[in-house]
Amino acid sequence: MSQATPPAGVQGRHLAELDQGRFLIQRCQDCGQHIYYPREICPHCGSKAVEFVAPSGRGTVYSTTVVRRKPAEGGDYNVALVDLDEGVRLMSRVENLAPDAVQIGQRVKTRVLLKDGKGLVVCDAETGEEE
Ligand SMILES: [Zn+2]
Numbered sequence: 640m641s642q643a644t645p646p647a648g649v650q651g652r653h654l655a656e657l658d659q660g661r662f663l664i665q666r667c668q669d670c671g672q673h674i675y676y677p678r679e680i681c682p683h684c685g686s687k688a689v690e691f692v693a694p695s696g697r698g699t700v701y702s703t704t705v706v707r708r709k710p711a712e713g714g715d716y717n718v719a720l721v722d723l724d725e726g727v728r729l730m731s732r733v734e735n736l737a738p739d740a741v742q743i744g745q746r747v748k749t750r751v752l753l754k755d756g757k758g759l760v761v762c763d764a765e766t767g768e769e770e
Pocket residue numbers: 667668669670671672681682683684685686
């Protein structure tokens with residue numbers, strides 16, 4: 640039995656910010672590329688000059704899956720890979736649509752869902768902004 644300790648370094652910082660309701664990604668000060676999931680070193684150029692920044696929160700669904708669950712366990716839910724406009728991909732879920740109504744290419748906006756003191760990045764489909 641070991642108590643869960645938060646990971647140290649940038650990943651711990653990321654989780655701590657999430658628990659405060661803030662979703663941050665990283666940006667490399669040398670090559671300008673955005674990074675997610677957080678790393679100590681830029682995967683694009685090897686620089687250590689990476690800083691946390693707030694993303695626009697806007698993105699596009701890259702893939703979507705319905706995870707089936709019994710109603711007693713909370714019912715089906717959606718798992719989506721979302722490409723943020725900053726060029727990073729994250730696993731999330733779309734909250735404001737039926738799980739099987741989420742479509743690839745759907746425009747979404749992220750927000751932080753707080754539950755039991757833990758922050759989770761979820762998305763809402765954007766409406767009325769068809770391209
Ligand atoms: Zn870089």
